Amino acid sequence: MRGQATVPKSRTTAQAQSRWRTLASGARRYPLLFVGVSLATVIVVVGLLAPWITPYPHDAGSATHATAALQSPGAHHWFGTDLVGRDVLTRVVHGARVSLAIAIFVLLIAAVVGLTVGLTAGFVGGKVDTLLMRITDVFLAFPALLLSVALSAVLTASATSAVVAISATWWPWYARLSRAQAAAIRRTGYCDAARVIGASRSRQLWRHVLPNAATPVFVQMSLDAAGIILTAATLSYLGLGAQDPTPEWGLMVSQGQSLATTAWWVVTFPGLAIVLTAIAFNFIGDGLQTAFDPKRARR
Amino acid sequence: MNALLSVRDLRLSYDSTQVVHGVDFEVPQGPYGVGLIGESGSGKTTIARALLLLHPIHRGSVAFEGADVSRLRGSDLKAYRRAVQLVFQDGDGSLDPRMSVGANVGEPLVVHRSVPRAVRRDRVAELLAEVGLPEDMIDRYPHQLSGGQRQRVVIARALALEPKLLILDEPTSALDVTVQERVLKLFERLRIERGLAFVLISHNLAVVDRLCESSVVLYRGSVVERGPTASLLSRPRHPYTRALRAAVPEIGVVRPPLTRIGSGTPPDQADNACPYAARCPLAVDRCRTETPALREVDGREVACHRAEDTIEIEPFTTHHDDRKHG
Amino acid sequence: MISIRDLRIAYDGRVVAHVPELDLSAGTIMGIAGESGSGKSQTALAVMGLSGYAGAHVSGSITLDGQELTTKSRREWQTIRGRRIAMIMQSPRAALNPTVTLGTLFRRSLRLHGVSRADSKARMRTALDEVVLSPDILDRYPHQVSGGQAQRFAIALVSALRADVVIADEPTSALDVTVQAEVIEVLRDLRDRHGTAMLFISHDLAVISELADSVTIMRHGEVVESGPTALVMQTPRQVYTRELLAAVPTIRRGDPQ
Numbered sequence: 104m105r106g107q108a109t110v111p112k113s114r115t116t117a118q119a120q121s122r123w124r125t126l127a128s129g130a131r132r133y134p135l136l137f138v139g140v141s142l143a144t145v146i147v148v149v150g151l152l153a154p155w156i157t158p159y160p161h162d163a164g165s166a167t168h169a170t171a172a173l174q175s176p177g178a179h180h181w182f183g184t185d186l187v188g189r190d191v192l193t194r195v196v197h198g199a200r201v202s203l204a205i206a207i208f209v210l211l212i213a214a215v216v217g218l219t220v221g222l223t224a225g226f227v228g229g230k231v232d233t234l235l236m237r238i239t240d241v242f243l244a245f246p247a248l249l250l251s252v253a254l255s256a257v258l259t260a261s262a263t264s265a266v267v268a269i270s271a272t273w274w275p276w277y278a279r280l281s282r283a284q285a286a287a288i289r290r291t292g293y294c295d296a297a298r299v300i301g302a303s304r305s306r307q308l309w310r311h312v313l314p315n316a317a318t319p320v321f322v323q324m325s326l327d328a329a330g331i332i333l334t335a336a337t338l339s340y341l342g343l344g345a346q347d348p349t350p351e352w353g354l355m356v357s358q359g360q361s362l363a364t365t366a367w368w369v370v371t372f373p374g375l376a377i378v379l380t381a382i383a384f385n386f387i388g389d390g391l392q393t394a395f396d397p398k399r400a401r402r
Numbered sequence: 403m404n405a406l407l408s409v410r411d412l413r414l415s416y417d418s419t420q421v422v423h424g425v426d427f428e429v430p431q432g433p434y435g436v437g438l439i440g441e442s443g444s445g446k447t448t449i450a451r452a453l454l455l456l457h458p459i460h461r462g463s464v465a466f467e468g469a470d471v472s473r474l475r476g477s478d479l480k481a482y483r484r485a486v487q488l489v490f491q492d493g494d495g496s497l498d499p500r501m502s503v504g505a506n507v508g509e510p511l512v513v514h515r516s517v518p519r520a521v522r523r524d525r526v527a528e529l530l531a532e533v534g535l536p537e538d539m540i541d542r543y544p545h546q547l548s549g550g551q552r553q554r555v556v557i558a559r560a561l562a563l564e565p566k567l568l569i570l571d572e573p574t575s576a577l578d579v580t581v582q583e584r585v586l587k588l589f590e591r592l593r594i595e596r597g598l599a600f601v602l603i604s605h606n607l608a609v610v611d612r613l614c615e616s617s618v619v620l621y622r623g624s625v626v627e628r629g630p631t632a633s634l635l636s637r638p639r640h641p642y643t644r645a646l647r648a649a650v651p652e653i654g655v656v657r658p659p660l661t662r663i664g665s666g667t668p669p670d671q672a673d674n675a676c677p678y679a680a681r682c683p684l685a686v687d688r689c690r691t692e693t694p695a696l697r698e699v700d701g702r703e704v705a706c707h708r709a710e711d712t713i714e715i716e717p718f719t720t721h722h723d724d725r726k727h728g
Numbered sequence: 729m730i731s732i733r734d735l736r737i738a739y740d741g742r743v744v745a746h747v748p749e750l751d752l753s754a755g756t757i758m759g760i761a762g763e764s765g766s767g768k769s770q771t772a773l774a775v776m777g778l779s780g781y782a783g784a785h786v787s788g789s790i791t792l793d794g795q796e797l798t799t800k801s802r803r804e805w806q807t808i809r810g811r812r813i814a815m816i817m818q819s820p821r822a823a824l825n826p827t828v829t830l831g832t833l834f835r836r837s838l839r840l841h842g843v844s845r846a847d848s849k850a851r852m853r854t855a856l857d858e859v860v861l862s863p864d865i866l867d868r869y870p871h872q873v874s875g876g877q878a879q880r881f882a883i884a885l886v887s888a889l890r891a892d893v894v895i896a897d898e899p900t901s902a903l904d905v906t907v908q909a910e911v912i913e914v915l916r917d918l919r920d921r922h923g924t925a926m927l928f929i930s931h932d933l934a935v936i937s938e939l940a941d942s943v944t945i946m947r948h949g950e951v952v953e954s955g956p957t958a959l960v961m962q963t964p965r966q967v968y969t970r971e972l973l974a975a976v977p978t979i980r981r982g983d984p985q
Contacts, residue, residue, distance in 0.1 A: 292495030296559075299454050300510040301483030310509075314500045441904035442875075549764070578763035578931065583975035605905055608977035635979050649909035651934040652978060653961050 136390020150199030217277025225285025265344035284316035326388030432599035437614035504540030550581035629702030759940030820878035831866030876907035
């Protein structure tokens with residue numbers, strides 16, 4: 104039937120029920136994925152709601168309270184306060200926004216650039232392929248940190264410069280990955296079939312190559328999220344990324360480092376946040392990889 | 403009468419090696435089938451790809467309804483794409499696994515904008531019905547279908563634009579025998595109902611016999627025999643065709659043991675020799691110094707200097723006594 | 729040589745092959761014919777003791793000269809496979825190690841099964857001669873030889889190992905028809921010259937009718953019909969057998985006008 108205007112009510116509830124069931128069975132089959140997604144969801148939600156659920160939202164900005172400096176965790180400040188009296192809990196929670204924002208931007212930029220370069224190279228082949236891949240190789244040669252340092256010297260260090268620096272070193276991996284996918288897809292029959300039907304090259308790329316090449320890239324992206332967050336934290340720890348008063352976890356660790364033995368809470372809580380987030384995304388990445396493993400595919 | 407497809411002196415290369423050396427044949431208006439018979443290395447698949455403009459044509463010409471296809475542009479090219487379609491060997495590979503059956507079959511309609519969106523689904527259902535598949539298959543995915551069903555989806559898609567010529571590249575080789583039978587019957591029916599012309603590429607002589615009125619036998623990129631299928635297969639003249647025919651096992655037929663001849667891996671194609679000379683039991687000096695041209699023998703065209711003598715020789719096999727020359 | 733009784737191969741409780749009775753004697757070729765999903769390949773794997781690796785549950789009895797094979801341990805199988813029962817597969821190159829020459833492969837296989845160095849040389853030479861391959865082929869790598877040559881090499885290997893039973897799983901399906909004819913001859917030779925017993929699995933009834941002395945037809949995991957090849961092909965008793973035979977495309981005879 105075309106254009107199903109009326110859908111019986113029983114059908115929608117049945118659909119909803121089956122979705123819960125799929126979720127439950129999914130949790131049982133892919134425990135790692137389930138834990139990762141749950142944890143990540145908590146982090147994301149908490150980060151999104153930060154301004155409303157934290158006790159001292161202004162501490163995430165430029166507020167300073169010299170008199171309340173370095174208070175150990177207690178009733179008023181569950182995670183204590185830092186060197187300039189800011190509530191650590193608030194800053195850690197807001198830090199989620201910063202880190203996640205950086206990760207998302209980097210992933211988006213790297214994926215878009217990487218996919219464009221890679222799919223074009225793999226699909227068109229020949230000289231274009233060689234040229235694009237050589238450019239990719241040049242970027243691959245730079246270790247992320249080195250490039251970030253160089254870029255930071257040129258641009259003023261900030262969260263934005265960190266995003267630029269990390270994206271510049273991350274996209275080549277996606278280019279390589281999607282190129283391999285595109286080349287493999289090109290060899291199968293359905294691209295030729297599309298050509299025989301008269302599909303234009305761009306249609307072939309968009310309709311056939313991209314959807315089929317995307318899955319490994321998505322999996323890789325989820326695996327990379329953790330790495331990006333860690334890299335961003337490292338950069339800000341080195342002073343090359345986010346700057347004070349931005350509540351970036353790596354920056355917070357750096358700021359509290361000298362006080363590690365005395366005011367342990369300043370370092371520990373941001374550090375824990377980094378670890379937990381990295382673990383969550385790693386689980387997601389691993390889980391997705393297992394879930395999409397063709398050898399496990401049930402037919 | 404104008405031939406639908408006319409191939410003249412087609413020469414094709416693959417990675418700088420020439421694989422097709424001057425092939426000619428014609429396909430008349432449908433319903434009609436032309437078989438391209440050959441084994442691996444014969445160039446048949448490359449020819450098929452060239453006919454579909456999937457392979458560059460450097461020398462020679464392919465003309466469709468009188469027009470050279472390599473020069474087609476724009477709307478003429480689109481018209482050619484509508485008129486000539488392909489059914490692959492591997493139904494598995496030629497359907498996009500991420501698109502539903504309906505989307506796959508409907509793709510030609512979308513690309514050519516020939517059917518308004520509202521009516522598209524109905525048209526797809528019609529096409530599926532024509533190949534014997536139920537309408538509810540539209541929302542299924544290729545991996546959920548059996549090999550035979552997938553092949554029929556591929557055929558449905560090929561029919562979507564009302565083609566005049568279908569290129570069939572080993573369409574049934576990957577199918578079970580009973581499924582193959584059904585697909586062959588489908589082809590026979592479609593031939594008549596739609597007046598289609600076929601170019602059937604296959605190494606399976608029985609399938610070619612069933613669907614093709616005339617055939618072209620290819621050996622290492624050259625035409626060695628050409629003519630009406632029935633007589634070509636029942637009284638093959640070219641030694642290679644004879645070897646091919648003799649090698650096909652048949653139920654209930656006891657083949658005499660084959661005499662082994664030949665001399666190992668074939669040398670590179672010499673410019674002025676018969677491509678089969680290295681393997682041929684009838685080869686004489688002339689065969690190694692002069693490329694035989696196609697000439698009329700027994701109602702067919704045969705490229706052999708000794709075509710008149712071949713009928714007397716014992717069945718033999720073409721390759722492989724590698725002991726002699728290694 | 730090989731006797732199968734009430735064999736059932738199941739995955740997750742689902743029976744994929746059931747063979748109530750099958751006997752293979754020395755010097756005969758038994759064809760197992762069927763379409764995809766018939767269970768013929770599963771049966772072959774079971775006789776080679778390879779079902780367990782794929783996660784299948786095997787019940788019933790498969791005996792080799794009276795010895796029960798289904799209860800053999802992995803180590804025991806290692807002495808049987810190759811020496812007493814050998815396998816030839818559809819894709820010959822998939823079974824050949826691409827990093828060593830064919831000669832090295834041949835030597836290693838023979839040594840693995842305890843053939844002395846002197847004996848190896850002689851056996852290799854004879855085996856290659858029988859399959860009509862030049863000794864030069866021993867210096868080549870698997871990717872440098874054609875499909876037909878690779879398959880004949882696989883047969884030479886099996887012949888040199890003097891295996892009593894050979895299981896050939898669609899050995900000619902991927903080959904050109906003229907090459908197929910050669911390989912069929914070579915397999916026939918193996919039976920005639922060495923008295924090898926062979927299980928020949930194929931979907932191609934014509935090839936089976938050429939080569940096999942007796943045939944077992946399987947469908948959806950069950951045995952439909954079995955008996956001497958000529959008898960089954962000329963006077964099939966089951967409907968499915970008749971359908972199968974009717975579906976095999978044949979070249980018309982005679983000169984139509």
